[in-house]
Amino acid sequence: MRNLIAFFKRFRVFLFFAFLQIIALSIYVRYLSFPKSQYLTTASSVTAKVLETENDITKHFNLSKNNLALQKENIRLRKKVKESLYRIERNLLIINDTTFKQQYTYIPATVINSTVTRRNNYFTLDVGWKQGIKRDMGVFSDKGVVGIVHNTSEHYCVVKSVLTKDINIDVMIEPIGLFGLLKWDGKNPRRGSITGISNDLRIKKWSKVVTRGGSGIFPRGLAVGRVESIKAIEGEPLWDVVVKFSENYRSLQHVYVVKNLMIEEQKDLEGQIPLDEQDENQ
Protein backbone atom coordinates (compact mmCIF):
# COMPACT_ATOMS: atom_id res chain seq x y z
CA MET A 1 0.00 0.00 0.00
CA ARG A 2 2.76 2.37 0.97
CA ASN A 3 4.49 1.62 -2.28
CA LEU A 4 1.36 2.45 -4.21
CA ILE A 5 1.03 5.81 -2.49
CA ALA A 6 4.70 6.49 -3.09
CA PHE A 7 4.22 5.64 -6.74
CA PHE A 8 1.29 8.01 -7.08
CA LYS A 9 3.25 10.74 -5.30
CA ARG A 10 6.23 10.32 -7.55
CA PHE A 11 4.34 10.28 -10.83
CA ARG A 12 1.44 12.52 -9.85
CA VAL A 13 2.29 15.16 -12.45
CA PHE A 14 2.43 12.64 -15.24
CA LEU A 15 -0.68 10.83 -14.05
CA PHE A 16 -2.63 14.10 -13.95
CA PHE A 17 -1.36 14.90 -17.44
CA ALA A 18 -2.30 11.47 -18.73
CA PHE A 19 -5.74 11.71 -17.12
CA LEU A 20 -6.56 15.04 -18.81
CA GLN A 21 -5.02 13.90 -22.09
CA ILE A 22 -7.19 10.77 -22.12
CA ILE A 23 -10.31 12.87 -21.50
CA ALA A 24 -9.45 15.20 -24.40
CA LEU A 25 -8.54 12.45 -26.85
CA SER A 26 -11.49 10.21 -25.98
CA ILE A 27 -13.90 13.11 -26.54
CA TYR A 28 -12.13 13.86 -29.82
CA VAL A 29 -12.33 10.29 -31.08
CA ARG A 30 -15.88 9.65 -29.94
CA TYR A 31 -17.46 12.91 -31.06
CA LEU A 32 -15.91 12.79 -34.49
CA SER A 33 -18.29 10.01 -35.48
CA PHE A 34 -21.12 9.89 -32.95
CA PRO A 35 -22.11 13.16 -31.32
CA LYS A 36 -23.95 12.42 -28.08
CA SER A 37 -24.81 15.94 -27.00
CA GLN A 38 -24.71 19.40 -28.44
CA TYR A 39 -22.89 21.06 -25.54
CA LEU A 40 -19.38 20.61 -26.85
CA THR A 41 -20.04 22.00 -30.31
CA THR A 42 -21.03 25.26 -31.93
CA ALA A 43 -24.64 24.05 -31.84
CA SER A 44 -24.85 24.89 -28.13
CA SER A 45 -26.79 28.06 -27.50
CA VAL A 46 -24.06 30.22 -25.95
CA THR A 47 -21.42 29.65 -28.61
CA ALA A 48 -23.97 29.82 -31.41
CA LYS A 49 -25.17 33.20 -30.11
CA VAL A 50 -21.62 34.55 -30.18
CA LEU A 51 -21.04 33.18 -33.68
CA GLU A 52 -24.35 34.55 -34.91
CA THR A 53 -23.42 38.04 -33.69
CA GLU A 54 -20.09 37.69 -35.41
CA ASN A 55 -21.79 36.56 -38.61
CA ASP A 56 -24.04 39.62 -38.45
CA ILE A 57 -20.90 41.72 -38.75
CA THR A 58 -18.94 39.69 -41.28
CA LYS A 59 -21.72 38.53 -43.61
CA HIS A 60 -21.65 41.82 -45.48
CA PHE A 61 -18.18 41.14 -46.86
CA ASN A 62 -19.57 38.74 -49.46
CA LEU A 63 -22.92 40.44 -49.85
CA SER A 64 -22.73 41.54 -53.47
CA LYS A 65 -21.45 38.18 -54.63
CA ASN A 66 -24.14 36.30 -52.75
CA ASN A 67 -26.85 38.58 -54.04
CA LEU A 68 -25.72 37.89 -57.56
CA ALA A 69 -25.83 34.14 -56.97
CA LEU A 70 -29.33 34.36 -55.49
CA GLN A 71 -30.46 36.52 -58.38
CA LYS A 72 -29.24 33.93 -60.85
CA GLU A 73 -31.13 31.24 -59.04
CA ASN A 74 -34.26 33.39 -59.04
CA ILE A 75 -34.01 33.82 -62.78
CA ARG A 76 -33.62 30.10 -63.26
CA LEU A 77 -36.66 29.39 -61.12
CA ARG A 78 -38.69 32.20 -62.66
CA LYS A 79 -38.26 30.54 -66.01
CA LYS A 80 -40.14 27.55 -64.68
CA VAL A 81 -43.11 29.53 -63.37
CA LYS A 82 -46.33 28.87 -65.26
CA GLU A 83 -46.64 32.47 -66.43
CA SER A 84 -43.38 32.34 -68.36
CA LEU A 85 -44.09 29.08 -70.13
CA TYR A 86 -46.04 28.65 -73.37
CA ARG A 87 -48.54 25.86 -73.23
CA ILE A 88 -48.22 23.61 -76.27
CA GLU A 89 -50.61 20.87 -75.30
CA ARG A 90 -53.84 22.69 -74.62
CA ASN A 91 -56.18 19.79 -74.13
CA LEU A 92 -54.22 17.83 -71.58
CA LEU A 93 -55.46 18.02 -68.05
CA ILE A 94 -52.90 17.43 -65.31
CA ILE A 95 -54.17 16.63 -61.87
CA ASN A 96 -51.22 17.21 -59.62
CA ASP A 97 -52.73 15.49 -56.61
CA THR A 98 -52.59 11.96 -57.92
CA THR A 99 -49.78 12.04 -60.45
CA PHE A 100 -47.24 13.82 -58.30
CA LYS A 101 -46.71 13.61 -54.62
CA GLN A 102 -44.30 15.88 -52.85
CA GLN A 103 -41.27 13.86 -51.73
CA TYR A 104 -38.69 16.51 -50.84
CA THR A 105 -39.20 19.84 -49.15
CA TYR A 106 -36.48 22.36 -48.46
CA ILE A 107 -35.73 24.50 -45.46
CA PRO A 108 -33.65 27.63 -46.13
CA ALA A 109 -30.77 28.36 -43.74
CA THR A 110 -27.75 30.62 -43.30
CA VAL A 111 -24.23 29.41 -42.53
CA ILE A 112 -23.06 31.19 -39.38
CA ASN A 113 -19.72 29.43 -38.91
CA SER A 114 -17.52 27.45 -41.23
CA THR A 115 -13.96 26.26 -41.79
CA VAL A 116 -12.33 24.79 -44.87
CA THR A 117 -8.69 24.26 -43.91
CA ARG A 118 -8.97 21.50 -41.31
CA ARG A 119 -9.04 17.76 -41.87
CA ASN A 120 -12.69 17.67 -40.79
CA ASN A 121 -14.68 20.79 -41.59
CA TYR A 122 -18.05 21.51 -40.02
CA PHE A 123 -20.55 24.26 -40.83
CA THR A 124 -22.99 25.68 -38.29
CA LEU A 125 -26.45 26.69 -39.57
CA ASP A 126 -29.04 28.90 -37.90
CA VAL A 127 -31.83 26.31 -37.97
CA GLY A 128 -32.46 23.53 -35.43
CA TRP A 129 -35.06 20.97 -34.40
CA LYS A 130 -37.60 23.76 -33.91
CA GLN A 131 -37.53 24.11 -37.69
CA GLY A 132 -37.72 20.37 -38.16
CA ILE A 133 -34.03 19.65 -38.71
CA LYS A 134 -32.96 16.13 -37.79
CA ARG A 135 -29.73 14.19 -37.97
CA ASP A 136 -28.74 12.80 -41.40
CA MET A 137 -30.63 15.35 -43.46
CA GLY A 138 -28.87 16.58 -46.59
CA VAL A 139 -27.67 20.17 -47.06
CA PHE A 140 -27.02 21.81 -50.42
CA SER A 141 -26.64 25.27 -51.92
CA ASP A 142 -27.72 26.63 -55.28
CA LYS A 143 -24.43 25.45 -56.80
CA GLY A 144 -23.86 22.06 -55.24
CA VAL A 145 -23.93 19.62 -52.36
CA VAL A 146 -22.71 20.92 -48.99
CA GLY A 147 -22.98 18.11 -46.45
CA ILE A 148 -25.11 16.11 -44.03
CA VAL A 149 -26.57 17.31 -40.71
CA HIS A 150 -24.45 15.89 -37.90
CA ASN A 151 -25.94 17.27 -34.71
CA THR A 152 -28.83 19.59 -33.82
CA SER A 153 -29.94 21.77 -30.94
CA GLU A 154 -33.07 23.86 -30.50
CA HIS A 155 -32.15 26.66 -32.90
CA TYR A 156 -28.89 25.55 -34.51
CA CYS A 157 -27.33 22.58 -36.20
CA VAL A 158 -23.83 21.44 -37.13
CA VAL A 159 -23.33 20.11 -40.64
CA LYS A 160 -20.65 17.58 -41.51
CA SER A 161 -19.50 19.08 -44.78
CA VAL A 162 -18.24 17.43 -47.94
CA LEU A 163 -14.77 18.39 -46.66
CA THR A 164 -14.57 15.70 -43.94
CA LYS A 165 -12.92 12.32 -43.62
CA ASP A 166 -15.82 9.87 -43.99
CA ILE A 167 -18.49 11.85 -45.77
CA ASN A 168 -19.26 9.07 -48.33
CA ILE A 169 -22.07 10.70 -50.32
CA ASP A 170 -23.21 8.41 -53.11
CA VAL A 171 -22.72 10.21 -56.41
CA MET A 172 -22.91 9.26 -60.07
CA ILE A 173 -21.21 10.46 -63.20
CA GLU A 174 -23.55 11.70 -65.90
CA PRO A 175 -24.47 10.70 -68.55
CA ILE A 176 -23.14 7.14 -68.21
CA GLY A 177 -24.57 6.67 -64.75
CA LEU A 178 -21.56 5.07 -63.05
CA PHE A 179 -21.76 5.54 -59.33
CA GLY A 180 -19.33 5.63 -56.43
CA LEU A 181 -18.67 7.33 -53.11
CA LEU A 182 -17.44 10.90 -52.76
CA LYS A 183 -14.31 11.31 -50.59
CA TRP A 184 -12.03 14.16 -49.58
CA ASP A 185 -8.29 13.80 -48.95
CA GLY A 186 -7.92 16.85 -46.70
CA LYS A 187 -5.70 18.97 -48.91
CA ASN A 188 -7.56 21.14 -51.39
CA PRO A 189 -11.04 22.48 -50.55
CA ARG A 190 -11.87 22.77 -54.27
CA ARG A 191 -11.24 19.12 -55.17
CA GLY A 192 -12.51 15.72 -54.00
CA SER A 193 -12.39 12.20 -55.38
CA ILE A 194 -14.77 9.36 -56.16
CA THR A 195 -13.94 5.77 -55.19
CA GLY A 196 -15.40 2.56 -56.50
CA ILE A 197 -15.65 3.51 -60.19
CA SER A 198 -14.69 0.46 -62.24
CA ASN A 199 -12.46 1.13 -65.24
CA ASP A 200 -14.39 -0.81 -67.87
CA LEU A 201 -16.18 2.31 -69.06
CA ARG A 202 -14.59 5.44 -70.45
CA ILE A 203 -15.28 8.68 -68.63
CA LYS A 204 -15.12 11.98 -70.45
CA LYS A 205 -13.27 14.81 -68.81
CA TRP A 206 -15.52 17.57 -67.41
CA SER A 207 -18.56 15.31 -67.37
CA LYS A 208 -21.03 16.26 -64.67
CA VAL A 209 -21.07 14.60 -61.26
CA VAL A 210 -24.44 14.60 -59.49
CA THR A 211 -25.97 12.95 -56.43
CA ARG A 212 -27.45 9.51 -56.90
CA GLY A 213 -30.19 9.89 -54.33
CA GLY A 214 -29.87 6.30 -53.21
CA SER A 215 -29.94 6.72 -49.46
CA GLY A 216 -32.77 9.23 -49.51
CA ILE A 217 -30.64 12.00 -48.03
CA PHE A 218 -30.41 13.99 -51.27
CA PRO A 219 -32.80 14.05 -54.21
CA ARG A 220 -31.37 12.57 -57.39
CA GLY A 221 -29.43 14.89 -59.67
CA LEU A 222 -28.11 17.63 -57.36
CA ALA A 223 -24.87 19.04 -58.75
CA VAL A 224 -21.62 18.07 -57.01
CA GLY A 225 -18.97 19.13 -59.50
CA ARG A 226 -17.23 18.07 -62.66
CA VAL A 227 -14.68 15.34 -63.38
CA GLU A 228 -11.28 17.00 -63.58
CA SER A 229 -8.92 14.09 -64.15
CA ILE A 230 -9.00 10.31 -64.35
CA LYS A 231 -6.14 8.05 -63.36
CA ALA A 232 -5.91 4.28 -63.18
CA ILE A 233 -5.23 2.76 -59.76
CA GLU A 234 -2.42 0.25 -60.04
CA GLY A 235 -3.41 -3.34 -59.39
CA GLU A 236 -7.12 -2.67 -59.18
CA PRO A 237 -9.76 -2.43 -61.89
CA LEU A 238 -10.78 1.00 -60.68
CA TRP A 239 -10.44 4.61 -61.76
CA ASP A 240 -9.20 7.29 -59.41
CA VAL A 241 -11.54 10.13 -60.36
CA VAL A 242 -10.75 13.70 -59.23
CA VAL A 243 -13.79 15.98 -58.95
CA LYS A 244 -13.69 19.77 -58.97
CA PHE A 245 -16.51 20.91 -56.68
CA SER A 246 -18.94 23.35 -58.24
CA GLU A 247 -19.46 25.12 -54.91
CA ASN A 248 -16.76 27.28 -53.40
CA TYR A 249 -17.03 26.34 -49.71
CA ARG A 250 -14.93 29.33 -48.64
CA SER A 251 -17.70 31.83 -49.35
CA LEU A 252 -20.76 29.71 -48.65
CA GLN A 253 -23.63 31.55 -46.97
CA HIS A 254 -27.12 30.52 -48.07
CA VAL A 255 -28.01 26.84 -48.07
CA TYR A 256 -31.07 24.59 -48.10
CA VAL A 257 -31.72 21.60 -45.88
CA VAL A 258 -33.43 18.66 -47.59
CA LYS A 259 -36.39 17.09 -45.83
CA ASN A 260 -37.38 13.76 -47.35
CA LEU A 261 -41.03 13.08 -46.53
CA MET A 262 -40.74 9.41 -47.51
CA ILE A 263 -37.51 8.54 -45.72
CA GLU A 264 -39.33 6.48 -43.08
CA GLU A 265 -40.96 4.38 -45.76
CA GLN A 266 -37.64 3.73 -47.51
CA LYS A 267 -35.81 2.91 -44.29
CA ASP A 268 -38.63 0.63 -43.19
CA LEU A 269 -38.47 -1.30 -46.41
CA GLU A 270 -34.70 -1.55 -46.42
CA GLY A 271 -34.70 -2.61 -42.78
CA GLN A 272 -36.70 -5.70 -43.71
CA ILE A 273 -33.72 -7.23 -45.50
CA PRO A 274 -32.43 -9.95 -43.15
CA LEU A 275 -29.10 -9.02 -41.58
CA ASP A 276 -27.11 -12.06 -42.72
CA GLU A 277 -28.13 -11.45 -46.33
CA GLN A 278 -26.88 -7.88 -46.06
CA ASP A 279 -23.52 -9.15 -44.91
CA GLU A 280 -23.26 -11.50 -47.83
CA ASN A 281 -23.92 -8.72 -50.27
CA GLN A 282 -21.24 -6.49 -48.82
Added chain:
Amino acid sequence: MTDLTKNILRFILFACTQALIFNRLEIGFGIHLMVHPLFIMLLPFEIGVFSLMTLAFILGAIIDIFSNTYGLYASSLLMMAFFRPIIFKFFSPREGYDPIKEPSLIDMGGRWFAFVYGYLLLIHHFWYFLIEIFRMDQMLFILQKTIFSFIFSYLLSVLLQVFLMKKSKAK
Protein backbone atom coordinates in the same frame (compact mmCIF):
# COMPACT_ATOMS: atom_id res chain seq x y z
CA MET B 1 -2.86 45.67 -12.18
CA THR B 2 -2.07 42.50 -10.26
CA ASP B 3 -0.81 39.33 -11.85
CA LEU B 4 -4.16 37.62 -11.39
CA THR B 5 -6.30 40.22 -13.20
CA LYS B 6 -3.68 40.52 -15.90
CA ASN B 7 -3.76 36.81 -16.58
CA ILE B 8 -7.55 36.60 -16.49
CA LEU B 9 -7.73 39.40 -19.06
CA ARG B 10 -5.12 37.64 -21.17
CA PHE B 11 -7.05 34.36 -20.96
CA ILE B 12 -10.21 35.98 -22.33
CA LEU B 13 -8.27 37.90 -24.97
CA PHE B 14 -6.33 34.88 -26.24
CA ALA B 15 -9.43 32.65 -26.29
CA CYS B 16 -11.43 35.24 -28.24
CA THR B 17 -8.74 36.18 -30.75
CA GLN B 18 -7.87 32.56 -31.47
CA ALA B 19 -11.45 31.28 -31.71
CA LEU B 20 -12.95 34.19 -33.61
CA ILE B 21 -10.11 35.65 -35.67
CA PHE B 22 -7.08 33.44 -36.22
CA ASN B 23 -9.08 30.23 -36.70
CA ARG B 24 -10.92 31.91 -39.56
CA LEU B 25 -7.88 33.11 -41.49
CA GLU B 26 -7.01 30.98 -44.48
CA ILE B 27 -3.59 31.77 -45.83
CA GLY B 28 -3.06 28.63 -47.87
CA PHE B 29 -0.06 26.24 -48.01
CA GLY B 30 -1.48 24.49 -44.94
CA ILE B 31 -0.71 27.44 -42.68
CA HIS B 32 -2.83 27.57 -39.55
CA LEU B 33 -2.03 30.49 -37.25
CA MET B 34 -2.12 29.70 -33.53
CA VAL B 35 -1.25 32.32 -30.94
CA HIS B 36 -3.03 30.85 -27.93
CA PRO B 37 0.07 28.84 -26.84
CA LEU B 38 1.58 32.22 -25.98
CA PHE B 39 -0.85 32.43 -23.03
CA ILE B 40 0.57 29.23 -21.51
CA MET B 41 4.08 30.53 -22.15
CA LEU B 42 3.44 33.88 -20.42
CA LEU B 43 1.99 32.48 -17.18
CA PRO B 44 4.23 33.34 -14.21
CA PHE B 45 7.35 31.28 -13.45
CA GLU B 46 6.18 30.14 -10.02
CA ILE B 47 2.78 28.73 -11.17
CA GLY B 48 2.12 25.16 -10.02
CA VAL B 49 2.25 22.43 -12.59
CA PHE B 50 -1.30 21.23 -11.83
CA SER B 51 -2.91 24.65 -12.22
CA LEU B 52 -0.84 25.13 -15.38
CA MET B 53 -2.22 21.95 -16.95
CA THR B 54 -5.78 22.67 -15.80
CA LEU B 55 -5.61 26.16 -17.33
CA ALA B 56 -4.26 24.74 -20.59
CA PHE B 57 -7.06 22.17 -20.68
CA ILE B 58 -9.77 24.78 -20.07
CA LEU B 59 -8.39 27.25 -22.63
CA GLY B 60 -8.09 24.48 -25.21
CA ALA B 61 -11.60 23.22 -24.50
CA ILE B 62 -13.08 26.71 -24.95
CA ILE B 63 -11.40 27.11 -28.33
CA ASP B 64 -12.57 23.57 -29.23
CA ILE B 65 -16.18 24.42 -28.52
CA PHE B 66 -15.97 27.40 -30.85
CA SER B 67 -14.39 25.53 -33.73
CA ASN B 68 -16.02 22.06 -33.60
CA THR B 69 -12.74 20.27 -32.99
CA TYR B 70 -13.88 18.22 -29.96
CA GLY B 71 -10.79 18.22 -27.74
CA LEU B 72 -8.06 18.68 -30.34
CA TYR B 73 -6.88 22.05 -29.02
CA ALA B 74 -7.21 20.88 -25.41
CA SER B 75 -5.02 17.87 -26.10
CA SER B 76 -2.27 19.79 -27.87
CA LEU B 77 -2.25 22.66 -25.37
CA LEU B 78 -2.04 20.14 -22.54
CA MET B 79 0.96 18.59 -24.24
CA MET B 80 2.67 21.97 -24.29
CA ALA B 81 1.80 22.66 -20.63
CA PHE B 82 3.29 19.31 -19.63
CA PHE B 83 6.59 20.09 -21.33
CA ARG B 84 6.80 23.72 -20.14
CA PRO B 85 8.33 23.03 -16.68
CA ILE B 86 10.75 20.49 -18.19
CA ILE B 87 12.05 22.85 -20.85
CA PHE B 88 12.13 25.79 -18.42
CA LYS B 89 14.32 23.75 -16.08
CA PHE B 90 16.61 22.80 -18.94
CA PHE B 91 17.18 26.41 -19.98
CA SER B 92 17.28 27.80 -16.45
CA PRO B 93 19.93 30.49 -15.77
CA ARG B 94 22.58 29.64 -13.17
CA GLU B 95 21.00 31.64 -10.34
CA GLY B 96 17.45 30.47 -11.12
CA TYR B 97 14.54 32.48 -12.45
CA ASP B 98 13.71 35.92 -11.08
CA PRO B 99 10.06 35.72 -9.92
CA ILE B 100 9.46 39.41 -10.70
CA LYS B 101 10.09 38.81 -14.37
CA GLU B 102 7.73 37.25 -16.87
CA PRO B 103 8.76 34.47 -19.26
CA SER B 104 8.39 36.83 -22.22
CA LEU B 105 10.65 38.02 -25.01
CA ILE B 106 10.85 41.49 -23.46
CA ASP B 107 11.85 40.37 -19.95
CA MET B 108 14.05 37.35 -20.60
CA GLY B 109 15.81 38.39 -23.78
CA GLY B 110 15.72 37.11 -27.31
CA ARG B 111 18.06 34.13 -27.00
CA TRP B 112 16.29 32.45 -24.08
CA PHE B 113 12.83 33.08 -25.52
CA ALA B 114 13.75 31.93 -29.01
CA PHE B 115 14.81 28.48 -27.80
CA VAL B 116 12.24 27.85 -25.08
CA TYR B 117 9.19 29.07 -27.00
CA GLY B 118 10.53 27.49 -30.18
CA TYR B 119 10.67 24.01 -28.64
CA LEU B 120 7.30 24.36 -26.91
CA LEU B 121 5.52 25.67 -29.99
CA LEU B 122 7.05 22.93 -32.14
CA ILE B 123 5.79 20.26 -29.72
CA HIS B 124 2.35 21.89 -29.70
CA HIS B 125 2.06 22.17 -33.47
CA PHE B 126 3.39 18.71 -34.18
CA TRP B 127 0.99 17.08 -31.73
CA TYR B 128 -1.93 19.12 -33.09
CA PHE B 129 -1.42 18.14 -36.71
CA LEU B 130 -0.47 14.56 -35.82
CA ILE B 131 -3.78 14.04 -34.00
CA GLU B 132 -5.78 16.00 -36.56
CA ILE B 133 -4.62 14.03 -39.60
CA PHE B 134 -3.57 10.81 -37.82
CA ARG B 135 -2.28 8.84 -40.79
CA MET B 136 1.24 7.57 -41.08
CA ASP B 137 1.22 7.63 -44.88
CA GLN B 138 0.61 11.38 -44.76
CA MET B 139 3.61 12.07 -42.52
CA LEU B 140 5.11 14.49 -45.04
CA PHE B 141 1.89 16.46 -45.14
CA ILE B 142 1.85 16.57 -41.32
CA LEU B 143 5.44 17.83 -41.26
CA GLN B 144 4.75 20.41 -43.96
CA LYS B 145 1.75 21.76 -42.05
CA THR B 146 3.68 21.72 -38.77
CA ILE B 147 6.68 23.60 -40.09
CA PHE B 148 4.83 26.23 -42.12
CA SER B 149 2.32 26.91 -39.36
CA PHE B 150 5.10 26.94 -36.78
CA ILE B 151 7.09 29.63 -38.59
CA PHE B 152 4.15 31.97 -39.02
CA SER B 153 2.66 31.41 -35.55
CA TYR B 154 6.10 32.07 -34.07
CA LEU B 155 6.58 35.32 -35.98
CA LEU B 156 3.10 36.45 -34.98
CA SER B 157 3.79 35.70 -31.31
CA VAL B 158 7.02 37.69 -31.43
CA LEU B 159 5.34 40.64 -33.13
CA LEU B 160 2.49 40.64 -30.59
CA GLN B 161 4.99 40.84 -27.73
CA VAL B 162 7.15 43.51 -29.34
CA PHE B 163 4.18 45.77 -30.00
CA LEU B 164 1.96 45.10 -26.99
CA MET B 165 4.14 44.30 -23.95
CA LYS B 166 6.15 46.45 -21.60
CA LYS B 167 9.10 45.48 -19.44
CA SER B 168 8.07 44.39 -15.94
CA LYS B 169 9.28 46.80 -13.28
CA ALA B 170 10.80 45.74 -10.00
CA LYS B 171 8.25 46.06 -7.21
